[in-house]
Structure formats: C-alpha cells, structure tokens
Amino acid sequence: MGTRQAIGLDVGGTKIAGGVVDERGRLLTELVEPTPEDSDAEAVSAVLLDLVARLRAEHPDVVAVGVGAAGIVQWPEGRMIWAPNNAYRDWPVREQLEAATGLPAVIDNDANVAALAEARLGARPYREMVLVTVGTGIGGGLVLGGQIYRGPTGRGAELGHIVLNPDGPECGCGNHGCFEAYASGTALTRMGREAAEDSPDGLIARLGAEDGEVTGKTVTAAALRGDPTATDLFGRLGRWLGVGIASLANIFEVEAVIVGGGLVSTGDLLLEPARRAAREFAYAPQAREATPILPAVFGGDAGMVGAALLALEDARIPVG
Known part of the structure; x- marks a missing residue:
C-alpha cells in the first residue's frame, strides 16, 4: 500500500504555491501562481481552487x-481573520474549500x-522546538509536547513582536x-542604507x-564578497537574533531553535553571531547545555509540506 x-497550499503576499505531499514529506508535484493584485478573498479563493483542481487531476x-x-x-474553524499583506478579512477558507472540493481541509x-x-521531518523529530523565520519580517512557530502551540484563539507565537527595547526603532506593527525591528531583512535594509549614507564610496x-x-539583498551581496562593513552589519543583525532567541530559549526549554527564512541562506554569517549572543544571554549557562541553533531543513517548501502534513494528521482523515 x-x-x-x-x-x-502556501498563501503568500506575492505568490501562492501548491503541492502534493506524501506522509514522508516528499513533494511530488508543485505549482506556483502569483497572488492576485487585489488579493481579496474572492480572487485568492479562485486561485486556490484552480490549484487544487489541477493537482487532483494529476494525483486523484x-x-x-x-x-x-x-x-x-x-x-x-479555519477562518482567516486578518493578513498583513493581503486584502482578505474574516474569510471562511476551510468552509469554502470543503464545500467546493469535497475533501477535508485544515487552515x-x-x-x-x-x-x-x-x-x-527536519534534522530529527522534535517534541519541543521553536522555529524562527528571518525574512522581510520575523515569523515563527512553537511545537510543544509534539503539537503546534496556537494559544486559545490561534493568535499565539507571534515571535517577531516580543519587545527587545521599547525605545528602539519603529516596527511595522x-x-x-x-524583535522584527532589530533582526529581520527590513532591519538589514535600514542598517544598510545608514551605512551607505555614512560611506558613499563603500x-x-x-x-x-x-x-x-x-x-537587504545589497548588504548580503556585499557581505558574501567579504566587505567588512557588510560583514559587521550581519554581526549586529545576528547578535540581535541571538538576543531574541535567548529570550525564547529561557522561556521554553526546547530541544532546539530552528532558524528558517530567506536570510538563513547566508549560513554562519548570520548564525554564528546569533549563537554567541544566545550563549551570552542564556539563563544559568553553567547549569545546562546551550540550546542548539540550527538552520531549517525545508526551504521555501516548508509551508506546502507542513500544511499537507497537518491535513494528514487531521482526526477526520482515515489512517489506513
């Protein structure tokens, strides 16, 4: 058998990706469409249903x-209440998908x-883990006791908006x-522009x-070419990332902190200063080992794979 x-299905601000995934986490087929410009519920729903129909035609x-x-x-309930980069509000996604497809759905x-x-299905199975995604902003998720932690209403684990310094730079929220104002791609862009103003010939x-x-891509390109100013900016960004991670590790005694998102592709340029800062600000480091900080295994496919795995774990889905 x-x-x-x-x-x-992974719904983002610029693209919507859909894939067929098996219970081992293998991505068998993938389709990508741009997110509609108006990005309201009706337009996004049409894209989702089209992707589902095309994927089911190949994988019935x-x-x-x-x-x-x-x-x-x-x-x-599977209702999208609010999204930062899309226009939909109070959208009953689960209800619409189930009615249109006849398949159980989770959102x-x-x-x-x-x-x-x-x-x-990452580096190894974890029951207690924090994922911190470092991209344009800071996102994240908590897995506690082997299950996603959502809080009583689904609004839990907004990791990017723990406050590191109330007198710090303004955040998009x-x-x-x-945390997001100090350790994201947006923060790297801000620091890069300040550095360019200070050194117009750099x-x-x-x-x-x-x-x-x-x-942020400009700074990354400069750092990968060995530019000392850009490398120093990554050091500062990584240090703030480590400060935030230390706080999370102090609160949740997790087995690992996994770092994903676009900026993790820079590897130790970002992660080494983060590890140093996380050790520096860890609670009682003499009494316990440092929490491992590891790069994510799944790249841009994590949303599709995780959404499919969550659907397969739904109690309504037959196991056999």
Missing part, C-alpha cells in the same frame, strides 16, 4: 487539503505549519523595538547605486 497524499488519490497563510487564523498560520514540517553604496536602491 502506498503512502497517503495531501495537497499543501489525495485525501485532504491543508493551507498555510500569513496572518491571524481562527483555529480550528493554519504559515509559520505554524512550517514549524510542524521541521518538527516532524506600530510598536517600537520589536561597496554597499556602489552596489545599491547599480540596483537603484540599497536593500
């Missing part, structure tokens, strides 16, 4: 659909499902000094002029 398969034996989407999801936050993928400024503006 073959392994069961489900469809995993799929048993469920899982969706991971950025924003606040009411669990387990959760994208970072939650990515954390599930890492906990189940409106507060000041959030590599960061020159690369930014070629690209039209300085972004």
